Amino acid sequence: MVAVTPATEQSETPAAGRSHSTTPRPRLIATDLDGTLLRNDKTVSDRTVAALAAAERAGIEVFFVTGRPARWMGVVSEHVHGHGLAICANGAAVVDLHDGGRLLDARPLPVDRALAIVEALRGAASGTSFAVERTEGIAYEPDYPPFHRDPSAIIAAAEKLLDEDGECGGTPVLKLLAHHPAMAPDAFLELGRTVAGAHGDFTRSSPTALLEVSGLGVSKASTLARCCARRGIAPEEVVAFGDMPNDLDMLAWAGTSYAMANAHPQVLASTTSHTASNEEDGVAAVIERILEEIQEGVQERIQEG
Secondary structure, three states, rough: OOOEHHHHOOOOOOOOOOOOOOOOOEEEEOOOHHHHOOOOOOOOOHHHHHHHHHHHHHOEEEEEEOOOOHHOOOOHHHHOOOEEEEEHOOOOOOOHHHHEEEEEEOOOOOOOHHHHHHHHHHHOOOEEEEEEOOOEEEEEEEOOOOOOOOOOOOOOOOOHHHHOOOOOOOOEEEEEEEEEOOOOOHHHHHHHHHHHHOOOEEOOOOOOOEEEEEEEOOOOHHHHHHHHHHOOOOOHHHEEEEEEEHHHHHHHOOOOEEEOOOHHHHHHHOOOOOOOOOOOOOHHHHHHHOOOOOOOHHHHHHHHO
């Protein structure tokens, strides 16, 4: 049975500003995918595959934490090792990649909140089009430009897509997507938060003006925090990687965080540690260094003993 966790009215995003000065041995690596772990052609390099496997062998769990839906996780599904879990849809879903992306936990955006956001954005930014990401797939308005057009997707006005008694109803809404054809991406994000931030958590990860809206308190950070708490893993034992605004909360929460060289300027400015770009295997480079430091520590203890 899928656990459906209601969104809260208060933000669950953990506080930022943790000290990195006494970081213990990492127990979990949390990495974004697009622009971070994946190269620009959406592949995982051989070097990165080897680094992920080596981390798991060393007892460090690897969690993919992404804005992608579960149906787009095939590119990395074979690289999740013992646990099989991934956090998708910016924290709205936890899935088991060992079981075909089966949904284990959902943190939905309430439909009444989604409808309020649609109304507010229509009034504030003429030309906005919407898509609705549910646990069973995506549906979108006629003018919405999907990344991968799904021939089986339902196409209708957002109000119909959010009608619980309609063709799309009955399954949880994971994300509301809003696209504007002309606005600058960061300006559209600021506008969305201003006019409708009381109804959902707004972020973005696309180079276009595409907003991703989750339930209040739902983010990569808050869901990762829940997964780590269940494993007895403290924030200080987590190393996180990201490149876009939807990674900011996760990077602030983790004990050690890295912005990719290709990251959004706000991510670079907010993260003290940087690594090489996704095209240059920046995640793998850090993992390799972590494993070398662990091995050096083992050798030192052996010599001291």
